Amino acid sequence: MVYPRPVSTSDPSPSTQPAKPILRALDGEAVSPAPIWLMRQAGRYLAEYRALRESAPDFLTTCYTPDLATEITLQPIRRFGLDAAILFSDILVIPDALGQSVQFAKGEGPMLEPIGPGDVASLQPDRLAGHLAPVFETVGRVKAELDPKTTLIGFAGAPWTLAAYMAEGGGSKDFATARSWAAGDPESFQQLIDLLTGAVIDMLRHQLDAGADCVQLFDSWAGILSAADFETWCVRPAAAIVGALAQSHPGVPVIGFPRGAGYLYGTYVEKTGCAGLQIDHGVPLDQAARLQRNVTVQGNLDPVLLLAGGEAMTAQIRAIRGALGGGPHIFNLGHGVMPPTPPDHVAELVEVVRQADP
Amino acid sequence: MVYPRPVSTSDPSPSTQPAKPILRALDGEAVSPAPIWLMRQAGRYLAEYRALRESAPDFLTTCYTPDLATEITLQPIRRFGLDAAILFSDILVIPDALGQSVQFAKGEGPMLEPIGPGDVASLQPDRLAGHLAPVFETVGRVKAELDPKTTLIGFAGAPWTLAAYMAEGGGSKDFATARSWAAGDPESFQQLIDLLTGAVIDMLRHQLDAGADCVQLFDSWAGILSAADFETWCVRPAAAIVGALAQSHPGVPVIGFPRGAGYLYGTYVEKTGCAGLQIDHGVPLDQAARLQRNVTVQGNLDPVLLLAGGEAMTAQIRAIRGALGGGPHIFNLGHGVMPPTPPDHVAELVEVVRQADP
Numbered sequence: 001m002v003y004p005r006p007v008s009t010s011d012p013s014p015s016t017q018p019a020k021p022i023l024r025a026l027d028g029e030a031v032s033p034a035p036i037w038l039m040r041q042a043g044r045y046l047a048e049y050r051a052l053r054e055s056a057p058d059f060l061t062t063c064y065t066p067d068l069a070t071e072i073t074l075q076p077i078r079r080f081g082l083d084a085a086i087l088f089s090d091i092l093v094i095p096d097a098l099g100q101s102v103q104f105a106k107g108e109g110p111m112l113e114p115i116g117p118g119d120v121a122s123l124q125p126d127r128l129a130g131h132l133a134p135v136f137e138t139v140g141r142v143k144a145e146l147d148p149k150t151t152l153i154g155f156a157g158a159p160w161t162l163a164a165y166m167a168e169g170g171g172s173k174d175f176a177t178a179r180s181w182a183a184g185d186p187e188s189f190q191q192l193i194d195l196l197t198g199a200v201i202d203m204l205r206h207q208l209d210a211g212a213d214c215v216q217l218f219d220s221w222a223g224i225l226s227a228a229d230f231e232t233w234c235v236r237p238a239a240a241i242v243g244a245l246a247q248s249h250p251g252v253p254v255i256g257f258p259r260g261a262g263y264l265y266g267t268y269v270e271k272t273g274c275a276g277l278q279i280d281h282g283v284p285l286d287q288a289a290r291l292q293r294n295v296t297v298q299g300n301l302d303p304v305l306l307l308a309g310g311e312a313m314t315a316q317i318r319a320i321r322g323a324l325g326g327g328p329h330i331f332n333l334g335h336g337v338m339p340p341t342p343p344d345h346v347a348e349l350v351e352v353v354r355q356a357d358p
Numbered sequence: 359m360v361y362p363r364p365v366s367t368s369d370p371s372p373s374t375q376p377a378k379p380i381l382r383a384l385d386g387e388a389v390s391p392a393p394i395w396l397m398r399q400a401g402r403y404l405a406e407y408r409a410l411r412e413s414a415p416d417f418l419t420t421c422y423t424p425d426l427a428t429e430i431t432l433q434p435i436r437r438f439g440l441d442a443a444i445l446f447s448d449i450l451v452i453p454d455a456l457g458q459s460v461q462f463a464k465g466e467g468p469m470l471e472p473i474g475p476g477d478v479a480s481l482q483p484d485r486l487a488g489h490l491a492p493v494f495e496t497v498g499r500v501k502a503e504l505d506p507k508t509t510l511i512g513f514a515g516a517p518w519t520l521a522a523y524m525a526e527g528g529g530s531k532d533f534a535t536a537r538s539w540a541a542g543d544p545e546s547f548q549q550l551i552d553l554l555t556g557a558v559i560d561m562l563r564h565q566l567d568a569g570a571d572c573v574q575l576f577d578s579w580a581g582i583l584s585a586a587d588f589e590t591w592c593v594r595p596a597a598a599i600v601g602a603l604a605q606s607h608p609g610v611p612v613i614g615f616p617r618g619a620g621y622l623y624g625t626y627v628e629k630t631g632c633a634g635l636q637i638d639h640g641v642p643l644d645q646a647a648r649l650q651r652n653v654t655v656q657g658n659l660d661p662v663l664l665l666a667g668g669e670a671m672t673a674q675i676r677a678i679r680g681a682l683g684g685g686p687h688i689f690n691l692g693h694g695v696m697p698p699t700p701p702d703h704v705a706e707l708v709e710v711v712r713q714a715d716p
Contacts, residue, residue, distance in 0.1 A: 227642035262620020
């Protein structure tokens with residue numbers, strides 16, 4: 001099934017463009033076998049990643065060192081021949097670039113010097129391009145190394161999720177501080193969201209200019225918002241980002257991931273115009289198939305099935321392809337690869353996906 | 359609107375039963391103004407709770423001291439005249455009763471000695487009734503104090519959420535240990551779930567025998583399950599619990615709360631037969647109204663709006679009643695009262711709800 005999609009207004013030298021399976025899927029094509037990549041496909045579950053990190057500087061400096069970030073980005077591609085590489089970086093490079101203190105202590109989550117309404121004016125969006133130049137250099141280096149069939153995915157954290165970490169000072173079960181700020185002083189919170197929306201657009205444009213084929217927008221904490229706040233803090237900024245990229249980089253697809261959106265995934269697709277939708281593993285397959293009528297669906301194997309491997313994983317891979325194989329689908333997990341996952345299970349997953357379609 | 363509901367097979371002396379608004383709503387009646395109670399209505403946001411806890415023993419011992427637990431349960435009823443009291447206790451009294459070590463350190467979440475597949479056999483369901491006798495005594499004492507129009511709600515944690523804490527040893531962002539156990543060794547995990555299902559039934563029957571008018575089943579971590587696991591670990595045990603209570607206590611309503619279920623709230627209602635459904639604030643009101651065709655909906659004001667108070671709160675109260683006022687609805691939050699919430703805002707909420715209907 002190829003579903004209607006606005007015709008791209010710019011398709012530079014289509015005859016010389018390789019037919020990257022992920023871009024074909026994002027263009028609405030039911031590609032078979034399904035192209036596949038995995039969220040957190042580069043990371044701690046790989047021995048070569050752990051080895052590299054042992055002698056590497058701290059986590060953020062690693063993100064800002066093109067030699068290291070390029071190598072980490074490519075590690076899972078070499079091992080598994082996945083259909084996409086995703087830039088190795090972190091969503092919190094944006095607050096770091098804006099001048100907020102961000103640290104990753106070993107074995108802990110990220111720690112930020114929390115900001116409040118009075119701090120928004122002191123954030124420095126003009127620093128972003130300079131501060132993140134090494135990240136964009138990494139994009140270019142990875143691109144030069146990739147097989148022409150392999151898609152390079154850039155990414156950014158979405159404004160709400162970034163704001164949540166920035167206000168809270170780190171991870172949280174419910175981001176009560178951030179949500180209280182948004183409810184109690186929506187004007188200043190809107191200023192923060194607007195500033196971040198601009199920063200995300202800036203960040204993603206630089207990645208596209210450096211060679212990314214498409215981008216993914218991670219709104220990891222969309223699921224804790226009320227339905228009304230989801231529209232205000234998640235959908236509206238995402239729509240602005242998709243719209244801005246469509247102007248500067250027409251035809252380049254954006255994959256949105258408002259994690260945990262539940263009933264609201266459909267609204268997100270309708271109102272943002274994203275070409276791809278990453279769904280978490282809580283979305284039942286009949287609903288995923290319904291969403292697929294309007295968007296390329298990416299997902300949604302439960303990462304614990306990849307951790308467990310074997311028959312349970314294989315059965316669910318077949319169920320997912322059975323439900324979504326007739327439309328545009330990119331195989332992925334519903335959340336990131338879990339650190340204790342055996343790499344052999346990833347190899348098995350890729351093999352099964354590539355043989356799953358009848 | 360009163361929607362069809364199986365006729366109760368036992369309604370002891372209906373002529374002498376007071377018409378508790380919450381029970382009328384759970385029976386399918388569109389009660390106006392909406393009856394109201396709040397999750398975590400007893401707790402740290404109340405000065406009288408903090409004062410009592412200062413001189414009280416540790417948290418679990420407080421739960422097991424009928425004098426204290428009765429007083430805490432009644433505090434918000436005295437202040438706000440809410441339509442229901444909910445037993446002051448904790449979902450983790452069940453693992454504690456089964457013999458697992460459970461501790462609440464000050465300012466930290468709960469800490470349990472985590473269990474694995476080899477530990478299921480050593481859990482002691484026979485200890486439950488004796489160990490929790492003070493909890494059931496509290497139910498009886500609260501009942502004796504309540505106005506006949508005020509509903510007394512008993513509760514328990516649902517098997518999946520209890521198992522998640524028991525396997526993980528405490529709270530977690532993703533309960534990776536528990537989910538890995540369930541995926542990697544579903545047989546032993548099923549044994550744990552079955553044991554907990556029996557314990558929950560036992561626990562709730564004792565509360566009903568002691569005077570609870572209805573019960574709520576809290577599956578706080580249902581939202582992190584895949585759609586398939588949601589059926590296996592959340593829906594099936596809940597259906598068994600609802601079925602067992604319908605046998606022993608016919609006509610007594612169960613309110614289910616598979617928090618974060620998203621698309622799967624409808625499945626939960628259909629397959630468990632619960633009389634009431636608590637929904638989180640992520641459920642949009644049009645979907646809540648759709649669910650209301652088959653169940654009494656309880657919810658779903660965002661607790662940050664209660665924290666903020668004022669016009670934003672009032673507008674959302676009106677929106678909720680506008681969407682749900684035509685059917686069976688119990689006003690509540692989408693999650694518990696946040697500790698920094700000003701009690702005045704709760705008083706304001708109750709007043710607005712009681713004046714909201716035209």
